[in-house]
Amino acid sequence: MGDEPLVRWDWIWRNWDTGRPDSILALLESHVVMAFLPVLFGLLLALPLGLASARWRWLYQPTVSVMNVVYSLPSIAVFIVMLAVTGLGQATVIVPLTFYSLAILIPAVVDGLTSIPDHVRKSAVAMGFTPLRRLVRVELPLAVPVVLAGLRVATVSSISLVSVGALIGQGGLGYLFIDGWQRQFTTPIVVGVVATVLLAVIADGLLVLAQRLLTPWRRA
Amino acid sequence: MITFEGVTKRYDDGTVAVDDLSLEAPTGAITVFVGPSGCGKTTSLRMINRMIDATEGRVLLDGQDVREIDPPTLRRGIGYVIQQAGLFPHRKIVDNVATVPYLLGWDRKRARARAMELLERVGLDAGLARRYPFQLSGGQQQRVGVARALAADPPVLLMDEPFSAVDPIVRASLQDELLRLQSDLQKTIVFVTHDIDEAIKLGDTVAVLRVGGRLAQMAGPATLLTEPVDDFVREFLGRDRGIRRLSFIPAKDVRLEAAPADLVTDAAGRPLGWRADGGLLPYGTFNPERDSLRAALDAALLAANGTAVAVDEDGRVIGVVTREALDEVLGQYAARHTRPLPATGEDPRG
Ligand SMILES: Nc1ncnc2c1ncn2[C@@H]1O[C@H](COP(=O)(O)OP(=O)(O)OP(=O)(O)O)[C@@H](O)[C@H]1O
Numbered sequence: 001m002g003d004e005p006l007v008r009w010d011w012i013w014r015n016w017d018t019g020r021p022d023s024i025l026a027l028l029e030s031h032v033v034m035a036f037l038p039v040l041f042g043l044l045l046a047l048p049l050g051l052a053s054a055r056w057r058w059l060y061q062p063t064v065s066v067m068n069v070v071y072s073l074p075s076i077a078v079f080i081v082m083l084a085v086t087g088l089g090q091a092t093v094i095v096p097l098t099f100y101s102l103a104i105l106i107p108a109v110v111d112g113l114t115s116i117p118d119h120v121r122k123s124a125v126a127m128g129f130t131p132l133r134r135l136v137r138v139e140l141p142l143a144v145p146v147v148l149a150g151l152r153v154a155t156v157s158s159i160s161l162v163s164v165g166a167l168i169g170q171g172g173l174g175y176l177f178i179d180g181w182q183r184q185f186t187t188p189i190v191v192g193v194v195a196t197v198l199l200a201v202i203a204d205g206l207l208v209l210a211q212r213l214l215t216p217w218r219r220a
Numbered sequence: 221m222i223t224f225e226g227v228t229k230r231y232d233d234g235t236v237a238v239d240d241l242s243l244e245a246p247t248g249a250i251t252v253f254v255g256p257s258g259c260g261k262t263t264s265l266r267m268i269n270r271m272i273d274a275t276e277g278r279v280l281l282d283g284q285d286v287r288e289i290d291p292p293t294l295r296r297g298i299g300y301v302i303q304q305a306g307l308f309p310h311r312k313i314v315d316n317v318a319t320v321p322y323l324l325g326w327d328r329k330r331a332r333a334r335a336m337e338l339l340e341r342v343g344l345d346a347g348l349a350r351r352y353p354f355q356l357s358g359g360q361q362q363r364v365g366v367a368r369a370l371a372a373d374p375p376v377l378l379m380d381e382p383f384s385a386v387d388p389i390v391r392a393s394l395q396d397e398l399l400r401l402q403s404d405l406q407k408t409i410v411f412v413t414h415d416i417d418e419a420i421k422l423g424d425t426v427a428v429l430r431v432g433g434r435l436a437q438m439a440g441p442a443t444l445l446t447e448p449v450d451d452f453v454r455e456f457l458g459r460d461r462g463i464r465r466l467s468f469i470p471a472k473d474v475r476l477e478a479a480p481a482d483l484v485t486d487a488a489g490r491p492l493g494w495r496a497d498g499g500l501l502p503y504g505t506f507n508p509e510r511d512s513l514r515a516a517l518d519a520a521l522l523a524a525n526g527t528a529v530a531v532d533e534d535g536r537v538i539g540v541v542t543r544e545a546l547d548e549v550l551g552q553y554a555a556r557h558t559r560p561l562p563a564t565g566e567d568p569r570g
């Protein structure tokens with residue numbers, strides 16, 4: 001790359017918001033959507049699946065095994081297979097990432113529920129909670145810290161995995177890596193890395209904040 | 221009244237935890253289930269509020285089979301206290317105490333007002349109400365557990381080793397507190413413990429269970445100490461039964477004599493010691509209105525001259541009890557409460 005500087009600020013300035021889909025702002029936006037929707041969907045699916053696995057323990061092992069297999073599949077291979085199903089849209093990235101999130105969140109929900117001390121659960125029964133009320137008022141709130149810890153891992157890994165989608169044309173900030181590579185031009189690569197890291201740090205920070213607000217009852 | 225009628229509990233793995241148990245826990249009294257670990261105390265207790273259902277037999281609450289009552293409804297009318305207190309970590313103390321009132325649909329204000337009232341009743345500072353359980357000591361958590369069990373004023377209270385996780389001093393004060401509360405509230409209490417001293421201190425009636433879930437003996441604490449039915453009960457009761465049963469004899473009948481001149485008192489009449497050449501010698505006091513014969517004997521043994529000092533509520537001397545006077549009541553008591561042993565080869569230690 002010769003005497004080219006690592007970062008050309010004027011390039012960033014010009015490409016920040018051009019209104020085209022490959023402007024930095026537009027890529028950031030699609031990155032956020034493709035990273036967060038899977039975590040959201042994953043959480044919505046992990047709650048019932050985790051509850052079922054905690055309730056019927058024999059379900060837990062098979063569920064976790066299936067999820068681990070899913071998690072071990074190379075993301076690029078999955079994206080390519082998905083192309084055949086969903087075509088060239090954001091769904092091609094969102095669907096597999098939802099499964100990755102599930103693989104992290106189901107065990108988190110199950111661990112959260114099983115981490116509740118038995119005497120607490122028993123005393124809820126003895127007080128006269130109905131099963132549904134006990135779940136909503138006692139068990140789910142007490143599972144929150146463990147679920148949030150899982151949510152942090154799922155969010156950060158989802159943010160980093162989206163970039164891989166660039167290889168099939170749907171990668172948010174990942175596009176900048178490919179663009180920079182093809183043109184032997186470092187600025188977009190640096191911008192992509194910094195933006196991804198910032199995104200992850202901010203998202204994680206928000207989750208830590210949520211943890212503080214939602215669980216003031218925990219030992220500091 | 222709680223009635224066990226031929227109750228047996230067999231767990232799925234075949235363990236017989238409770239075997240053909242029949243007994244009555246009278247209304248307004250404390251009935252203690254005591255016995256070694258694994259003898260089925262917890263199982264028996266949980267069959268009352270249907271956390272466990274009996275395999276055979278019936279448990280009746282004021283004549284009604286508990287199995288005819290929907291479990292959540294039944295449980296909201298029965299307070300329950302356990303060893304680790306079982307407080308909800310995510311709810312403030314006040315809301316922990318108000319749990320059952322909330323479940324019963326009381327409005328928030330009334331439930332919280334009731335909770336505050338109970339916190340005071342169990343001797344907790346109102347300032348603790350806004351804290352979370354982890355910010356309380358074990359003894360305080362246990363008091364909150366008792367307050368929570370009492371919040372909806374249930375007629376029945378089940379307590380499963382509620383005080384066994386706290387140190388002996390806190391335990392003694394929690395026990396005293398329970399007795400004080402009970403003298404006001406007269407709940408029907410079933411109290412489980414493996415500590416025979418706790419059973420004897422708290423129980424109006426004590427049911428001794430043996431491993432395998434069978435009832436060995438059920439009696440008032442004084443009778444239990446005097447007349448254990450067999451070796452198992454005798455061994456479980458442990459040493460010093462003769463001394464311990466003195467705890468149940470009020471000291472009010474001992475003969476008081478006027479305090480002699482060598483008992484030195486302060487201006488208010490409170491004892492300072494026994495006069496001796498080198499200064500003052502130690503003394504022991506008891507309150508004849510409130511204390512037992514055991515306390516009187518103890519007070520006598522604390523003094524070099526073997527004379528116990530009787531004091532009133534304010535600690536002022538009202539007389540003394542000599543060893544002769546103590547001997548007299550102890551002799552009468554022993555004669556009255558000792559029965560001939562059965563002729564059959566029974567162990568004569570009894
Ligand atoms: N869910 C269960 N399945 C099988 N066996 C059980 C179960 N719960 C208790 N047991 C057995 O039943 C017996 C009585 O248990 P229980 O808990 O009632 O005893 P306990 O008197 O309360 O003992 P501890 O003083 O140790 O609390 C024990 O042998 C125990 O191992």
Ligand SMILES: [Mg+2]
Pocket residue numbers: 261262263380
């Ligand atoms: Mg037990």
